[in-house]
Amino acid sequence: MNLYFMKKTQRGLFLSLSLLVVFSFLLAACGPAAATTEAPAPTAAPSEAAATEVAPTPTEAPKPLPPITILINESPWLAGFEALVNKYVEETGNQVTLNRTPFNGMLEKSRNAVQASESEFDILTLNEQWYMQFYADGLVTPIKDIDPNFELDPQIIEYEWATRWDPELGYSSEDGELYGLPINGNIMLYFYRKDLFEAQGLAAPQTWADVEAAAQKLQSEDMSGYVVRANPPNWEFQAFLASYGSNVIKLDEQTGEWEVTLNSPEALEALNTWLNLGTEYGPANFADNGQAEMIALMASGKVPQMVLVGAAAPDFDNPEKSTVVGNVAAVPVPGSAAGMNATMSGIWVMSVPHNLPDDRKQAALAFLNWALSKDAQLFYAQSGAIPVRQDVYEEMANDPKKGWWMKAMADSTSFIHAQPRLAETPQIIEVLDRRLKQALISEITPEQALLEGAKEIHKILTDAGYKVKPLAE
């Protein structure tokens, strides 16, 4: 009898424990999603009750805004942004936390934030190649929804309307609604060694032919004539493309139809120019250079000229990194002919997630408003970041340290071109990068690269439901 009861008790105990284990797993599987997506509650916001109890008198400081958290990428301009944030905190008393994230984690963190019940970030920093998805899918708040009276200062450069989204056209246009505000004005500049150019009697290049002539003169055993950006190549190539009056895709605003123009004769000229400079005058590893390698090549005196993001300029002035301090100059990126200059926008915008309570949205916009003011932007530029105001560039052009490249930035504004700005841009860029890389190592001919790329992009647009003109072959 005792044995019977013991066995029965053991079985019962065993079954209960088993069920408990399974139940625990179920709980564990269900639990964390809700817990991890919960945003930190704004702690500094005073409750309504508290606000009514102590009504502010006219002489009192304005009610502090809730603290905000900004998702920001680790980059050469981060130090400048941190300085800007510190100044904001000092001047306003509002609290700001920075979530510093490497470039590769930015997109994932941004996506996770907008999928949560409430975003953990009050401001997302979105890259030129991602922001369209966030605008198109309504994952960020239109600025006028936060403040209906918001007006963008005309001195703030909009970089071919990277700030706006037109849902009818499905792309960024002047008539679109304001969804983001620029925070980093990355565009390309043409950098060259003024000491070497002067020694050879060369003027700052205006055209690609000038660039090639300089490459021929300056190329030696120790120095390449030019270097192209191969990792990834699409951004630089698009500047060549635009300088020949072409582009990857084009919208016919009359008919609302898209046209893939990547295989145009102008595009072929642009690709041949780019390939010629890259392969004939580039270093032996011309197919393997990314931005970091290019900066190192210029800073170590191994290349006399290149097209590079403006933000690289401070590296050439840094005696700890550069052997060519004071010898590098910058001008707008050359063109196919004088006046056909073209530089590509590669900016970052800041947007406010859709899934935030009103007070947090207001606090986010308050920061952005302040950060884009002229004084703040001047401080931002002096702190080593890339401002987004034309008046600041023009004023900074006279700066004894940064003036040499700030002037080039100011002069480049009218030449800014946009990359394709559709929700499908990442797919288009993948095609462009792959085909350009293949052409660069002669895996396929330039004609094949453009035609095959154009076909793929045409299919991407057609499959996505856009009205697309038949491809000219």
Added chain:
Amino acid sequence: MNPSKLSPTPNQVGLSSRLGKFIDRTFQYWTVAPLVITLLLLVAYPSYQLIRMSVSEVDIVKGETVWEFVGAKHLETALQDPVVPTALKNTLVFVIAVVIIETVLALVISLLVSRSNHFVGLYRTVLLIPLLVPPIAIGTMWRLMYDYNYGFINQALAVFGIAGPTWTADPQLAMPSVILVDLWHWTSFMFLIILAGLESLPQEVNEAASVDGASESQILRYITLPLLRPTLLTAVMLRTIFAFKVFDEIFLLTGGGPGTATEVISLYIYDVFSGQFRLGYASFLALGLALIISIFVIFYRRVGQRAQA
């Protein structure tokens, strides 16, 4: 106390006895039930989710996940996608090369270490180091070593008057360069498994063969290798699975370039998933990769069963 409350009625006894017998009969299943249920939850549900995603378009609109069933659309896309055949070809080249070379290298090193009487612990420790280094660090380290202008390898070659090649920029050299890094990283994994297998082999057989006059090479060929076959098959199978999923090293070393010379399927899946945010298509490609790996696993198991038979 009422005794009737303590003693069970005949009906209660019958029910209790039947339940007890049922539990006794099925006790073995109850013991594994928690594990089975847990595994089902951890493996079956994510697998179901992957399959569901692979036949859907998944988008996130206003924070909501929107699913649209698209049937075999992703298969059609994959068949027309010019990257897929290139990535599959490169992946196969990579897998075949690293699995064969690493197996042979690891076997040789294991045989040498197992026969050594000195410093066995030291050899093991030194050979284990690459396995302990995170792949991200390995990729970065080798990227710097391969650098055409400033890399250690080319600078070392320059000391002897040799102009180093463009290791990762030359389409002919890029894949061998990536394979070399993988050999450095993963040979120690194969070495550990094969050495463990070698050390577990009965020594008496070798001694008997030696007494009978068998040479070293005959012992290796007719005794050691046949006895080691199950271990080798397991090691090769595991290595094949890992090699198909190679990502970190290539991502850091070449990013799939130059051109498409080192574009492998995992890299492309990452780009489709993370860069292009095409969740459905990326899931379809991931499922395809899992199926290809499964074919290899089944092949190895068949070979193993045949060898045992």
